[in-house]
Each structure stands twice: as C-alpha cells, then as structure tokens.
Amino acid sequence: MxxxxxxxxxxxxxxxxxxxxxxxxxxxxxxxxxxxxxxxxxxxxxxxxxxxxxxxxxxxxxxxxxxxxxxxxxxxxxxxxxxxxxxxxxxxxxxxxVVEPGAQAAVQAAEEAQRHQREPVKIGVLGTAGTVRSGAYPRAVAKISTRLEVLAAPAPLLVPLVEEGWLDGDVPELAVARYVEPLIAQGVRVLVLGCTHYPLLRPVIERVAARIAGAPVPVVDSAxxxxxxxxxxxxxxxxxxxxxxxxxxxxxxxxxxxxxxxxxxxxxxxxxxxxxxxxxxx
Amino acid sequence: MxxxxxxxxxxxxxxxxxxxxxxxxxxxxxxxxxxxxxxxxxxxxxxxxxxxxxxxxxxxxxxxxxxxxxxxxxxxxxxxxxxxxxxxxxxxxxxxxVVEPGAQAAVQAAEEAQRHQREPVKIGVLGTAGTVRSGAYPRAVAKISTRLEVLAAPAPLLVPLVEEGWLDGDVPELAVARYVEPLIAQGVRVLVLGCTHYPLLRPVIERVAARIAGAPVPVVDSAxxxxxxxxxxxxxxxxxxxxxxxxxxxxxxxxxxxxxxxxxxxxxxxxxxxxxxxxxxx
CATH class of the missing domain: 3.40.50.1860 (Rossmann fold)
Structure with missing residues (x-):
C-alpha cells in the first residue's frame, strides 16, 4: 500500500x-x-x-x-x-x-467512569436500526475489553429531528428520553453517538441523560x-x-x-x- | 389505449x-x-x-x-x-x-365546511418537502375551484414517527401540533393527508386539529x-x-x-x- x-x-x-x-x-x-x-x-x-x-x-x-x-x-x-x-x-x-474509534473512546470513558462507582458501568450506543442490528459496536468493544457490557438501542427518530432542525424543545427532549431512559435503567453510564447526525443533539442528549441518571453521563462522539x-x-x-x-x-x-x-x-x-x-x- | x-x-x-x-x-x-x-x-x-x-x-x-x-x-x-x-x-x-383525487375530496369537504361558517375556509395540506415545494395540491385545487385558498406545510417528522410505530403519546401529539397549529391559525378548516404514511396518524391529527380549532376539522385521506x-x-x-x-x-x-x-x-x-x-x- x-x-x-x-x-x-x-x-x-x-x-x-x-x-x-x-x-x-x-x-x-x-x-x-x-x-x-x-x-x-x-x-x-x-x-x-x-x-x-x-x-x-x-x-x-x-x-x-x-x-x-x-x-x-x-x-x-x-x-x-x-x-x-x-x-x-x-x-x-x-x-x-467510525465504529472502531468510537468504541475505543467509549471504553476509555467507561473505564474512567468505573473509577467513581461500584456497580459495573455499561456502555450505551444510540444508532440506526442497521448499525444496532449489525452488532458492530459490541464487537468492537469486545476486541478491546471483555469486561464491558454494551447495550445498543436504535434511535431512528433522531435523524429526522436533526434534518428538520428541531434541536431543542419538547419534541427532541421527549424523543431522546424515550430512547435513553431504558438504557440508563439498565446501568448505562456512557453513551456513544453512533450516527453522524446525533452530535447536533448532543446538548439535549447530555441534559436528558444526566437528568435520568441523576449524574452527568459522558457522551462519546464517534466523529x-x-x-x-x-x-x-x-x-x-x-x-x-x-x-x-x-x-x-x-x-x-x-x-x-x-x-x-x-x-x-x-x-x-x-x-x-x-x-x-x-x-x-x- | x-x-x-x-x-x-x-x-x-x-x-x-x-x-x-x-x-x-x-x-x-x-x-x-x-x-x-x-x-x-x-x-x-x-x-x-x-x-x-x-x-x-x-x-x-x-x-x-x-x-x-x-x-x-x-x-x-x-x-x-x-x-x-x-x-x-x-x-x-x-x-x-393521489394528488388530484385528494384535491377533489378536499374541495368537497371545504365547500361543506363553508356552509357552517362565515370566514373563508382554507384547505391545509400536510406533506413531504417535495410535495409541498411542487405546489401540486394548490394547482390541483385551483383547477376545480378558484375561490379556495390552499396552505401546504411540510411535515417531514410524521413519516419516521409512523415507521417507528409511535402513533400516539406525547411525541406525535407535540409534533403534529407544531405542524398543524400555524395552519389552523391562518384559517385552515380542512386538512389533507398528503403522504401515504399519515393515515396512521389520523386519530392524533384529528384530535390535535379539533383541540386547536375549537371544533372538528375534516381530514381528507388521499389514499x-x-x-x-x-x-x-x-x-x-x-x-x-x-x-x-x-x-x-x-x-x-x-x-x-x-x-x-x-x-x-x-x-x-x-x-x-x-x-x-x-x-x-x-
């Protein structure tokens, strides 16, 4: 080459x-x-x-x-x-x-977060249906650390929200909460933005995740x-x-x-x- | 032929x-x-x-x-x-x-609605960005009646809501309200579902439109x-x-x-x- x-x-x-x-x-x-x-x-x-x-x-x-x-x-x-x-x-x-670098950054963030809490920190990935179904993020994380559990959730509505320019307000807050809440409830304390549209919703995602988790949740941007x-x-x-x-x-x-x-x-x-x-x- | x-x-x-x-x-x-x-x-x-x-x-x-x-x-x-x-x-x-039959049905519904109120009844069309930008519904209505005003609004978030299966609850209610409210405020009293996805949100659209207008708003399904x-x-x-x-x-x-x-x-x-x-x- x-x-x-x-x-x-x-x-x-x-x-x-x-x-x-x-x-x-x-x-x-x-x-x-x-x-x-x-x-x-x-x-x-x-x-x-x-x-x-x-x-x-x-x-x-x-x-x-x-x-x-x-x-x-x-x-x-x-x-x-x-x-x-x-x-x-x-x-x-x-x-x-973008998956391997995103997984690498997520592992670092999870290991850092693990130092501050006793329960195992899980990594949550928000992505398209195709990305989630592929299992690519869990596979990429497993290659780096076999101890970290990864939960991936499809969040298809976030792409059209960004394209529509609805970056704050009721609708994105509620939609993000609907996707993030089950992840936090299952122990996710690090979130990966597994789609290039999501960084524009980062402020909403950080705010909603912190509110649900009761503490700041590191958000990793694959881009x-x-x-x-x-x-x-x-x-x-x-x-x-x-x-x-x-x-x-x-x-x-x-x-x-x-x-x-x-x-x-x-x-x-x-x-x-x-x-x-x-x-x-x- | x-x-x-x-x-x-x-x-x-x-x-x-x-x-x-x-x-x-x-x-x-x-x-x-x-x-x-x-x-x-x-x-x-x-x-x-x-x-x-x-x-x-x-x-x-x-x-x-x-x-x-x-x-x-x-x-x-x-x-x-x-x-x-x-x-x-x-x-x-x-x-x-689907546009011409939808426009025809909308004109009938608007003429019926006009019998019950003094202010001119306007037709509102919810559609994709492409449908709205084409001006096809206003043109099709104008061929049937030159007296009826048509206001078309792109409602791009409704398609992913339907694909996601979010057919009721906070998010569709708020999204529909955001699209429908400006139309009602401008005098729209008949709504055309100008996208084949929207009939699945018809109950939400009817409920939200009636609440905002203070009276039932006929909803025309182009399909x-x-x-x-x-x-x-x-x-x-x-x-x-x-x-x-x-x-x-x-x-x-x-x-x-x-x-x-x-x-x-x-x-x-x-x-x-x-x-x-x-x-x-x-």
Missing amino acids: AVDPSLPLGVFDSGLGGLTVVHALSQALPGEDIIYLGDTARVPYGTRSPETVVRYAQGCAAVLVRRGIKALVVACNTASAVSIDVLRAELDLPVLG QATADALLRYVDEERLARHPAPTRPRKLELLVTDLPASFEVVAARFLSERLPAATQIDL | AVDPSLPLGVFDSGLGGLTVVHALSQALPGEDIIYLGDTARVPYGTRSPETVVRYAQGCAAVLVRRGIKALVVACNTASAVSIDVLRAELDLPVLG QATADALLRYVDEERLARHPAPTRPRKLELLVTDLPASFEVVAARFLSERLPAATQIDL
Missing part, C-alpha cells in the same frame, strides 16, 4: 451527516485536502438491508478511489458497521470507519474519535501532505442528489463556508 | 406507505389483482430533487408496465406531485396519481380518495376484471430492498395477510 501523501483524504457518508466528520477532520488535520461524497440520492442507509448497504458503500468507495485519495474514511456508522471488512479486503489503501484516530494514523504512517502546505486546503463536495434543502441541511453539519457541490451519478 | 381488463392494477410507491392505497383499493375493488412495487432501496422520495424523483418514478413505472398492467396508480404523493405529467406523456395506459376515483374510472371505462372472478384476487409485492423491519412496517400499512415479497433490482 504505497500511497501519495499529496492526495486528498476521501470521506463518504450516506448523506450529509458525515460532514460532522469532515468538520472534526478539518480541525485535527487542517492542512489536508478532502473529497467528500454524500449519497444523498439514496440516504438513509440505516433502514436498509446489509446487502444493499454494502453495495452502496462499494459504489461510493469506487468513485473516490477513481479520483485518487490517500485514505478512505467511511463516515457513515451504518456503512462502517456492515461494509468495512469488505472495503478493506477490496481496496488497496487505508480504510478507516471526533475518528478524526483523532486518523490524525494518529497520518502521523504514524507519515501520510501528512508535504511539503508543508502553502495554499489553503481544498474541500471538494460530491453528492448524488441536490435537493432544495441541501444548503440549509449541509450548513447544520459543517461549521465552515460550504463549497459548491457537484452532482454525480452512481 | 386498448387495455386488457384481465390484467392487474399496478401500484408503486417510494416505499411501503403506498400499501395504505392498496388497502383502500382492495376494499373499493375487491376483485382486482394488484402488483405493488415499493422502492424500499431508495425511500424516501420526499426529500429528493424533482429530477431525481422523476427518474425513480420512470424506473418504477417501467418495471410494472413490463409485467403487464391495465392501469398505473402512483401511490406516492411526492412522485404524483412531480412526475404524473411525464408518466402520462410516456405511457400508453391510464395513470392515476381513500384515490381508491374511490379508481373505482369510478374502472366502472366508466369498463376496465373491471371479467368474467366475474372465480378465484380470490392476487396481490403481488415487489420491493427493491428487504430490510429486517420489512414485515413489521408493511403490516402497519396493510391490514391483511402480507404476501411474500420479491426483491428486484432497479
């Missing part, structure tokens, strides 16, 4: 939620060019069968590889959960998903954990762009559909000026 | 919500065979651009036409709103959408109105299956993806025994 460090990082997601990963990457690796592909014509992946998600993920990866990238980041939790092994087997470049993991990887493998960048990094945005809501929704996830998006066919 | 009355009716929808139309058709035309295609690999259409929805609708229609149908019912409001003219121009068979319109059409055009059916009617179910939640979600929309679904590629 000899890769050219001057190439951009490739990032794909089922839609625009993966721009939260781009945002985290931009802060961790500010000099790196990024090509982002959002499969907006077929979003969401979280409700589809694993076979279909694998097929869609292969298609997205192929587009980015053809354009030339030095590493592939699967920013979608569902695609990471069901397609990462296939992509790693098929592609001759580093492939990073942030992935950016941190990629930063370490780029350093270790000497993949950083060199010579030192003399121009601002480029962000290229590809989408498979350009709905009227595109700019409003994209701006929710990416806290920087949005580049013009190019529509492609898959 | 010479069609063979022994052929089935073809129905397509972006996903499984169109099974509410199949349910209404089965009651209005109990002897007719039906082939239903749910584009579950690309659902939802309501957030996508018109160009993409037209392309998807053409693909769905082509599959059904190739199998042999005597009429095509576009059960998806978004697809009806943006693709019905294209499909009618391209296909050599009767094409019925039901479409079944009634097709019944009239089949009668007028002598399209009914003949000789009189001696075997139970057949319902064939095609989908483009078979997620694990398929049976649970499909059963919500179709109140009869679910036939086995065949997965096809589009």
